[in-house]
Amino acid sequence: xxxxxxxxxxxxxxxxxxxxxxxxxxxxxxxxxxxxxxxxxxxxxxxxxxxxxxxxxxxxxxxxxxxxxxxxxxxxxxxxxxxxxxxxxxxxxxxxxxxxxxxxxxxxxxxxxx
Amino acid sequence: xxxxxxxxxxxxxxxxxxxxxxxxxxxxxxxxxxxxxxxxxxxxxxxxxxxxxxxxxxxxxxxxxxxxxxxxxxxxxxxxxxxxxxxxxxxxxxxxxxxxxxxxxxxxxxxxxx
Numbered sequence: 723x724x725x726x727x728x729x730x731x732x733x734x735x736x737x738x739x740x741x742x743x744x745x746x747x748x749x750x751x752x753x754x755x756x757x758x759x760x761x762x763x764x765x766x767x768x769x770x771x772x773x774x775x776x777x778x779x780x781x782x783x784x785x786x787x788x789x790x791x792x793x794x795x796x797x798x799x800x801x802x803x804x805x806x807x808x809x810x811x812x813x814x815x816x817x818x819x820x821x822x823x824x825x826x827x828x829x830x831x832x833x834x835x836x
Numbered sequence: 837x838x839x840x841x842x843x844x845x846x847x848x849x850x851x852x853x854x855x856x857x858x859x860x861x862x863x864x865x866x867x868x869x870x871x872x873x874x875x876x877x878x879x880x881x882x883x884x885x886x887x888x889x890x891x892x893x894x895x896x897x898x899x900x901x902x903x904x905x906x907x908x909x910x911x912x913x914x915x916x917x918x919x920x921x922x923x924x925x926x927x928x929x930x931x932x933x934x935x936x937x938x939x940x941x942x943x944x945x946x947x948x949x950x
Contacts, residue, residue, distance in 0.1 A: 724878065755938075765879070765924060765940040778937045812878050821866045821928035822886055825938065827878030 725749065726828035728813050734834045740801040743831045747794055747815030753777065754796040755816070755825060756788055760809040771796060772819040800833070808835045839863070840927055842941030850949050852914050857923055857944045860907045865927035868901050868908045869938070873922040882910075915948045922946075 725748035735741055747754050756768040758781075767780035771790035782788075785803075790796040800807060810830045816823035840861045849855055859868070867886040871879035883892050885901035885908065892899045896919075898911040908925055922945050926938040 724880070726878075764942045765926075767937050767939065770937065780937055814878070822884060824881050824884065825869075827871075827880070829876075830878050 724826040724828060726813060726815050726826050728811075728828035728831050730831060731829065732832050732834075734836065735803060736836055737803055737805060739803050739835075740799065741803065741833065743798040743800070743811055743813075743833075745796045745798070745813030745815075745828060747796070747813075748826055751815035751817050751826070752794065753816045753819030753823070754790055754794070755814040756782075756796070756798050757812040757814065757827075758809045759812060759830070763809075765812070768798070770819060777819055803835045805835050808833055840925055840939050840941040842925055842944055844944060845942060846945050846947075848947045848949070849915055851916055853948075855912050855915055855946070857910045857925075857946075858907070859909065859925035859927075859941050861927060861939075862906065863927070864905050865929070865939075866905075867928045868905070869926045869928070870899055870908070870910050871924040871926060873924060873943075879924055912946075915946075917948045917950050920946055920948050 727746045729744045753772045755770045759765045768782040770778040788798045812830045814825040814827045816825045869884045870882045873879040883899045888903045888905045890901045896913045900909045922943045924943045925941040929937050
């Protein structure tokens with residue numbers, strides 16, 4: 723158990739819909755990262771937050787948005803969903819967001835878009 | 837864009853054999869991490885290497901970071917069925933707007949047969 727929690731574990735929805743994925747970081751960690759893992763693209767970095775502020779951005783679509791709240795939990799919002807958005811979405815947390823920090827990954831949310 | 841090429845993509849071996857997984861890039865990374873991921877779970881960090889030429893050993897696993905910090909290898913001695921899983925290398929950007937961002941290789945699916 724990494725200490726990072728993600729909800730829900732599974733999500734099935736239809737094209738065009740909007741969903742919210744939730745992540746609670748490990749106790750004491752200030753930085754949160756979101757990743758997407760699919761069979762064809764592998765594990766792709768989406769976005770990073772540190773203490774409520776956006777720190778780095780990766781291959782995140784404009785239809786996707788995220789935020790980190792004052793209690794440090796984070797949400798990833800996916801809208802106008804397409805079939806190709808079906809993937810595993812992982813949240814990770816680290817103490818400071820420094821490049822050499824260990825990132826601890828949550829168990830993931832499996833999103834299926836029908 | 838920083839890319840990490842991981843090889844081989846698939847590896848199927850018998851218990852007791854040795855194996856090496858490679859991770860190569862044309863970019864320099866501040867650190868290189870190796871993860872192991874089991875089905876339905878998030879990646880779990882095995883090791884972080886930060887110094888060019890660094891070698892780290894974790895029981896039967898040996899990790900090496902290239903002198904130029906552009907490549908890395910994972911060597912497993914006397915593989916066991918419990919080593920079966922997806923192995924991922926990930927490089928951390930040195931600086932700039934990608935600070936703290938991890939770039940993952942496509943992964944190596946290792947199957948060790950009893």
